Amino acid sequence: MSASSSEITTTVRVSLPSRSSRSSSNRTPGVKRSMLTTRIAAALANFGRRPSAAPAVPEFSLSVRLSLGADPVKLLGPTLDSHLTQVRLQSVTTARQGAALDVAYLVRFRDPAADPVAFVGVLNKVEGVQSVEMRRRQE
Numbered sequence: 472m473s474a475s476s477s478e479i480t481t482t483v484r485v486s487l488p489s490r491s492s493r494s495s496s497n498r499t500p501g502v503k504r505s506m507l508t509t510r511i512a513a514a515l516a517n518f519g520r521r522p523s524a525a526p527a528v529p530e531f532s533l534s535v536r537l538s539l540g541a542d543p544v545k546l547l548g549p550t551l552d553s554h555l556t557q558v559r560l561q562s563v564t565t566a567r568q569g570a571a572l573d574v575a576y577l578v579r580f581r582d583p584a585a586d587p588v589a590f591v592g593v594l595n596k597v598e599g600v601q602s603v604e605m606r607r608r609q610e
Contacts (some may be wrong), residue, residue, distance in 0.1 A: 539570050
């Protein structure tokens with residue numbers, strides 16, 4: 472295992488009844504053995520499973536058209552940082568015969584319940600932004 476991996480340890484405790492309680496029980500030894508086997512099987516079935524994680528935040532593709540001289544990092548950085556946890560630049564191209572710059576990102580929201588329509592509205596209000604397109608990616 473690498474140093475960054477976490478170890479998961481599962482302890483299985485099985486208590487067997489004492490000899491005196493075994494003889495007084497009305498169950499047969501085969502039934503006890505079957506119950507013990509069932510308990511061990513249930514414990515082993517959960518071995519190595521990680522606790523269920525929160526639902527994954529969907530990934531979106533974000534395309535923003537900017538006025539040609541605008542610096543995407545300075546112009547969009549504060550807004551992207553405040554709303555998104557992941558911002559990966561995918562492409563930068565020119566548009567309108569070189570009069571505009573199209574910047575494309577793959578992004579994830581900080582809040583899983585965030586409203587993409589509201590976010591597009593916030594970006595559209597930034598000075599120098601000409602258009603914004605956001606699409607949910609199919610995973």
